[in-house]
Amino acid sequence: MSDVQAGTNRVAIQAATGQTYGKATQQMNAQRAVPMGAPPTEIQRPVPGTLGSLTRPTERPMEPITAGAPFGAGPSPVGAGIPQPSGDSALEELRMIFQMFPNSDLADLIDSYSRDGL
Numbered sequence: 162m163s164d165v166q167a168g169t170n171r172v173a174i175q176a177a178t179g180q181t182y183g184k185a186t187q188q189m190n191a192q193r194a195v196p197m198g199a200p201p202t203e204i205q206r207p208v209p210g211t212l213g214s215l216t217r218p219t220e221r222p223m224e225p226i227t228a229g230a231p232f233g234a235g236p237s238p239v240g241a242g243i244p245q246p247s248g249d250s251a252l253e254e255l256r257m258i259f260q261m262f263p264n265s266d267l268a269d270l271i272d273s274y275s276r277d278g279l
Contacts, residue, residue: 172197 174192176185227233229241239245252274259267 172199 174189176188178185180188225234228235229238229243231238235241252271255267255271255274259271
């Protein structure tokens with residue numbers, strides 16, 4: 162259970178003033194249905210030079226340098242817990258670009274890629 166669900170980190174229900182009739186009630190009802198949490202706090206970043214020397218010995222001497230890479234010794238990206246893209250990300254990217262900038266050349270490229278692959 163999250164802090165918001167438990168009621169320990171909620172923001173008070175409030176509505177903006179000057180709205181048209183009924184909008185403030187809608188806004189407050191929406192906040193009751195999905196309570197807002199407190200705004201995020203600023204992340205504390207390490208001060209340069211406090212993490213140790215860049216040339217210090219490794220903290221994982223038994224782990225291959227290629228651990229998490231799709232090649233070499235060590236676990237694969239999936240085994241290392243690195244999230245993998247789903248589906249064909251290049252085709253999805255092309256489709257999003259086409260939605261923003263439709264043209265016949267891009268449509269032909271998407272059609273060809275869908276039909277024949279790379």
